[in-house]
Amino acid sequence: MRVLLAVDGSDQSYEAARGLAHLSPAQQLIVLHVLDVPKPAYPMIMPEVAQDIYTTVEREMRKEGDQLLSRVKSVLPLGTGPSTTRLEVGKPADVIINVAQEQQVNLIIMGARGLGPVKEVLFGSVSHRVLTHAHCPILVVNGPLRLLRHVLLPLQGPDDAEAAVRFLTTKPFREPVEVTILTVLPFTNPPWPVVVEVVEAMQEKILKSARYFVDDVVTRLSTLKYRARGMAVLGTPARVILEEAAKTKPDLILMGSRRREGITRFVLGSVSHALLHRSLGAVLVYR
Numbered sequence: 001m002r003v004l005l006a007v008d009g010s011d012q013s014y015e016a017a018r019g020l021a022h023l024s025p026a027q028q029l030i031v032l033h034v035l036d037v038p039k040p041a042y043p044m045i046m047p048e049v050a051q052d053i054y055t056t057v058e059r060e061m062r063k064e065g066d067q068l069l070s071r072v073k074s075v076l077p078l079g080t081g082p083s084t085t086r087l088e089v090g091k092p093a094d095v096i097i098n099v100a101q102e103q104q105v106n107l108i109i110m111g112a113r114g115l116g117p118v119k120e121v122l123f124g125s126v127s128h129r130v131l132t133h134a135h136c137p138i139l140v141v142n143g144p145l146r147l148l149r150h151v152l153l154p155l156q157g158p159d160d161a162e163a164a165v166r167f168l169t170t171k172p173f174r175e176p177v178e179v180t181i182l183t184v185l186p187f188t189n190p191p192w193p194v195v196v197e198v199v200e201a202m203q204e205k206i207l208k209s210a211r212y213f214v215d216d217v218v219t220r221l222s223t224l225k226y227r228a229r230g231m232a233v234l235g236t237p238a239r240v241i242l243e244e245a246a247k248t249k250p251d252l253i254l255m256g257s258r259r260r261e262g263i264t265r266f267v268l269g270s271v272s273h274a275l276l277h278r279s280l281g282a283v284l285v286y287r
Contacts, residue, residue, distance in 0.1 A: 030083070030085075097130060149178060153254045154184070156237070163286055164254065167254075180248065181230035184236070214231065255283065255286075
């Protein structure tokens with residue numbers, strides 16, 4: 001597995017680096033820091049002077065960037081695999097996406113900065129853009145990842161399940177983990193008058209089908225040597241998943257994102273968006 005660790009000097013960046021202790025050793029680990037060098041914003045400055053200022057600022061930022069990369073390398077856990085560092089200049093999100101494609105990495109790891117109220121973690125523009133456009137899975141760390149024993153895996157349907165099984169087949173985690181598979185089915189009463197018994201029968205039929213789906217995924221993961229259990233419930237997907245996460249406190253939420261065609265290649269669905277912005281733990285998004 002080729003891994004790209006994108007760091008920006010925040011506390012979350014260091015936690016993301018330490019979180020490598022819970023992942024399988026990388027065939028190649030690339031530690032990347034991107035310098036977003038500001039350009040002089042005074043229109044009356046002569047071009048030559050502006051270029052001199054830019055060059056001076058870039059030179060100082062490169063020194064700080066080299067020091068940051070050295071510090072990050074010093075906290076890398078043992079056994080993470082061979083590592084190299086890269087210092088690039090440009091828009092951070094675009095550079096991260098381009099380097100990931102150029103190096104054909106299998107996983108991007110980065111920290112998330114809390115930009116809003118304490119109760120709601122808002123991912124910064126860099127994290128959001130990388131999550132939206134990157135071609136590979138992304139692990140976003142928002143605090144210490146001290147353990148990785150329990151994974152919550154919300155599934156929205158067969159395509160989601162296939163992608164999840166495909167990702168877990170790569171054995172991305174260093175130690176065995178327990179996977180809780182959760183599928184939530186939104187259900188509303190029919191718009192026409194109907195007796196309670198009929199509604200309950202409809203609900204039970206829907207849940208029975210969902211349980212078959214979950215049990216099949218549990219069986220498939222069990223053959224891959226994962227300890228897995230599953231549950232299917234009716235409710236509002238984002239709310240139920242967040243409630244389950246608050247109750248069981250998984251070390252990681254593993255979830256899929258939907259691929260769309262057009263200008264924006266990857267668009268996170270409403271459920272994924274809610275989990276990313278309100279979960280307080282680590283989130284790994286697979287494609």
